[in-house]
Amino acid sequence: MSHTAHIPSHRKPRRSSSKLALRAGVAGGVLSTIAVASGAGPATAEPVTETIEMPTLTSGLSAAVAQSAEATSQVALDLELQAQEDAAAAKAAQTAKKAKAEAERKAEAKEKAEAKKRAEAEAQERASRDSERTTLSAKSSTSSNATGSAATVVAFLKAQLGDAYIMGGTGPNSWDCSGLVQAAFKTVGVDLPRVSEDQSVAGTQVGTSNLQIGDILYWGGAGSAYHVGVYIGDGQYLDAANPSKGVVIQDLSGYPASGAVRVL
Structure with a gap:
């Protein structure tokens, strides 16, 4: 037996392979867990990503709302302009109708006045002819039969001149x-x-x-x-x-x- 057999060795005891494997497995598991956690990080950060993109969505919605409001305003303006045009057309039609009625009234009054004037002239001419015929007839009644008859005929004829x-x-x-x-x-x-x-x-x-x-x-x-x-x-x-x-x-x-x- 060696005289050093009972002296404790200062070397660390050699770890068994099974323990090393176990530790390696634990370390690998830990690393795997870290890797998984690291890989799962983006999934858990997805809400944060959406929150970051919200300003873009809000800006687009604001533009759409503004565009819709502008379109609504344009429609309202078009309707107002159309109403104004319709009112102007109705007023013009009413004015034209009144003008036409007034023109027709004046034309009718003028025609009546001219007809009355013509009737008065014809009546006056007729009265003048009747008076002339009466005078000629009275004159011819005092003439002799033959001469008087011819004179009466000629007098009657001349009264019809025109x-x-x-x-x-x-x-x-x-x-x-x-x-x-x-x-x-x-x-x-x-x-x-x-x-x-x-x-x-x-x-x-x-x-x-x-x-x-x-x-x-x-x-x-x-x-x-x-x-x-x-x-x-x-x-x-x-x-x-x-x-x-x-x-x-x-x-x-x-x-x-x-x-x-x-x-x-």
């Missing part, structure tokens, strides 16, 4: 040629046929070179005449000429008659 020509007219203010001649001779009691053809053969045929006042002139053939008038002396005759002239005095030289008949 009257209108209307086909088929028999008076008192519009005539055709035969209607005027018939009415004129009726004032002295001579009943003539109504139309020119018959009047052209109603009396004694006389030549146009030997005419007397009161002779009936005709144009066309005897029995087929298309126009008649009455000779009033001095190479003139009076007739209801046509729609453009009416009742007028004309010269035979300008429109010579075809023939004449004498009934007085």
Whole structure:
């Protein structure tokens, strides 16, 4: 036996492999735990991350709210402008309607005034003609039968000067040629046929070179005449000429008659 066998060794006792493994395992576990904790750190920090990003979300929401408010304000402005335009259009339409009504009223008043003026003028002219006819009739009643009859016929005819020509007219203010001649001779009691053809053969045929006042002139053939008038002396005759002239005095030289008949 060695003399050093009982002297304690100053070396640390050798650790067994199992203990080393155990310690290594514990250390590894601790490191693993730290690693896991370290790896889990971001997960637990996620709320912090969201909190940091909140200002960005709030800024976007504010912009959206501001945009919405601006759009609402624009809509309100558009509605107000539309209301103003509608009100202006309604006012303009009402003004135009009043102006039209006023113009129509003035036009109607003017038309009534002109119609009244025309009616008064026609009444005055008619009264003047009636007075002239009455005077001529009174004068002719004092004449001799033959001379007086011709004078009465001519006086009646002259009283119709200016009257209108209307086909088929028999008076008192519009005539055709035969209607005027018939009415004129009726004032002295001579009943003539109504139309020119018959009047052209109603009396004694006389030549146009030997005419007397009161002779009936005709144009066309005897029995087929298309126009008649009455000779009033001095190479003139009076007739209801046509729609453009009416009742007028004309010269035979300008429109010579075809023939004449004498009934007085």
